[in-house]
């Protein structure tokens with residue numbers, strides 16, 4: 116089906132600008148992709164086989180489905196086997212986990228993003244983020260530094276096709292899974308997000324709970340204007356990875372702002388917003404919490420939440436100005 120270079124080859128053989136091949140970081144990406152191929156095949160079996168019923172609750176008080184826990188276990192096992200992950204922060208694990216005591220990387224994951232979509236056979240994703248572990252660690256402190264210190268980040272999108280989109284700090288690459296060979300192939304080399312766009316993605320069901328600034332920006336998106344291509348089209352799937360993937364390819368803006376329901380926003384800084392912010396910035400876009408760059412923030416704890424505005428640079432800048440005009 117695909118003629119692009121395979122992920123295994125990309126990670127093993129240095130060619131041109133590819134400095135990743137053969138490094139321990141490449142082995143971490145291989146571990147992630149192996150787990151995601153297995154998860155993709157389980158996700159694609161459909162509702163009958165998924166057993167999506169809630170079984171427990173995570174650290175943020177959200178119901179954990181059996182599929183969330185299975186995804187968590189798949190990534191933990193693959194990382195443990197790689198021997199390369201010292202500390203793991205996962206949405207589905209209350210505490211930080213030590214996987215390999217002297218290993219070189221700190222890793223943060225959202226094993227199954229948008230898992231409530233499983234019931235309706237809609238897209239889901241997995242998100243990951245990799246940091247160099249410090250030479251010496253103060254075990255009383257949260258070990259993850261600010262988001263700009265990430266050395267790699269990526270996501271898997273389980274949609275009609277399964278995709279891997281990642282950056283190791285030198286551009287963004289998209290790979291598509293060939294189901295017959297179970298191999299990822301390079302399908303989107305050097306991804307760049309359009310500087311502007313005509314999609315906006317936000318849960319407008321919370322409109323009455325948003326601040327005046329956010330309401331003003333929604334009106335901006337909806338107001339007809341020939342020059343800027345407004346009204347923009349609204350798209351919202353309930354899976355951050357799926358919504359952000361469309362914005363990355365077509366341009367536009369994704370917002371999960373603060374509301375009276377979620378005063379700090381809903382999304383988690385460490386394993387949702389920072390990895391996606393690195394990808395979007397590497398593709399030429401922007402990611403802020405409304406006033407500050409997401410990558411300049413450092414999570415005080417692994418499950419910290421933040422508002423998120425991300426996508427095409429011009430729209431994210433404009434949204435910040437409309438939402439917080441005094442700043």
Ligand code: AFP
Pocket residue numbers: 177227228229230231232318353354355356371381382
């Ligand atoms: P789950 O992973 O618990 O399904 O949450 C998905 C998510 O964190 C993110 O992927 C969506 O953008 C967001 O929640 C949707 O939340 P709302 O239903 O509040 O819009």
Ligand code: FBP
Pocket residue numbers: 348349
């Ligand atoms: P396409 O088949 O051209 O993608 O159109 C899709 C569609 O007919 C519906 O699936 C969808 O609900 C609707 O268009 C979206 O339209 P709009 O962009 O006006 O929200």
